[in-house]
Amino acid sequence: MKLATLADGSRDGLLLVVSRDLRRAVSASDIARTLQAAIEQWPTCAARLQQRFEAVEAGVAEGSFELDTIALGAPLPRAYQWLDASAFHSHGDLMEKALGLDPSLERREIPLMYQGGSDDFLGARADIPVPSEELGIDFEAELGVILDDVPMGVPAARALEHVKLLVLINDVSLRALAGREMKTGFGWIQAKPSSSFAPVAVTPDELGDHWRDGRIHLPVHVHWNDQWFGSPHAGVMGFGFPRLIEHAARTRRLRAGTIIGSGTVSNENFREVGSGCIAERRGIELVDVG
Numbered sequence: 001m002k003l004a005t006l007a008d009g010s011r012d013g014l015l016l017v018v019s020r021d022l023r024r025a026v027s028a029s030d031i032a033r034t035l036q037a038a039i040e041q042w043p044t045c046a047a048r049l050q051q052r053f054e055a056v057e058a059g060v061a062e063g064s065f066e067l068d069t070i071a072l073g074a075p076l077p078r079a080y081q082w083l084d085a086s087a088f089h090s091h092g093d094l095m096e097k098a099l100g101l102d103p104s105l106e107r108r109e110i111p112l113m114y115q116g117g118s119d120d121f122l123g124a125r126a127d128i129p130v131p132s133e134e135l136g137i138d139f140e141a142e143l144g145v146i147l148d149d150v151p152m153g154v155p156a157a158r159a160l161e162h163v164k165l166l167v168l169i170n171d172v173s174l175r176a177l178a179g180r181e182m183k184t185g186f187g188w189i190q191a192k193p194s195s196s197f198a199p200v201a202v203t204p205d206e207l208g209d210h211w212r213d214g215r216i217h218l219p220v221h222v223h224w225n226d227q228w229f230g231s232p233h234a235g236v237m238g239f240g241f242p243r244l245i246e247h248a249a250r251t252r253r254l255r256a257g258t259i260i261g262s263g264t265v266s267n268e269n270f271r272e273v274g275s276g277c278i279a280e281r282r283g284i285e286l287v288d289v290g
Helices: 035-040 042-058 089-099 156-162 175-184 204-210 241-248 278-289
Strands: 002-006 014-018 024-027 082-085 113-116 141-147 163-170 222-224 227-230 259-261
Touching (some): 002 024, 002 035, 014 035, 014 042, 082 241, 089 278, 113 241, 141 241, 156 241
Antiparallel strands (some): 014 024, 141 259, 222 227
8 A cells, every 4th residue: 555644734744545546545544643653553553544545546435535746745754763774785886986995895794874864854846955056965766664663683584574664765965064974973964954755655565576585676767857867776785674674673672663764776787777866976977087
């Protein structure tokens, strides 16, 4: 099923169930007022949400309406936790080469992950406000999972039990600020303004066989100012989501509503399939022509 959040002026919006073609929607606030509430009560409300979805698909949902995605916020307009990884090895390899950094062998053994700001996420068609173009605005095409409560020390073999929804993310970066913040060792704050999300979150079964081994085996299509920029395939994640969840929960539990991102989707044959962010394209240029 597909779930979305109506931006009704409140902080967390109202939960909607959306048809597969994104043309119709119906309120689900009588089942759970918000998506966060639905995640927290998933065992008791998932079946009812599925029934509502089937009714929308069949065209018999009472109170359904024509959907305009401009009215939607991010599926979770704010989240208790947002953890972003760098799970595509080719992206790290390229950026190390482009920037003249020593190769990190540990990066292929232990996932890179940081805790980002999660108090303000943007809808797919909302403007992305930043202070100045001089800060080096970049987009990053990413995939993510929304989790229910995850116990501390969960092994990768059990991690997928806690994945309830999948999301598509534009993780915005300000490259002019990133270098200084990375050098401090304390993580990003100013270099990471609010991320935006595709209009709906989907249950894994919506992807059929494309969701397997904790990875989404589909290309992510990126256009910049109406021009094709890349279609990297997401199935080549060096670390799948089970390993990322295990890593995040090693020393603490994760509360329901936690979002874990994949990092920029990237492929080794980036010259053929394109890229998921501008920084990678600039890295290719540095390697190729200096």
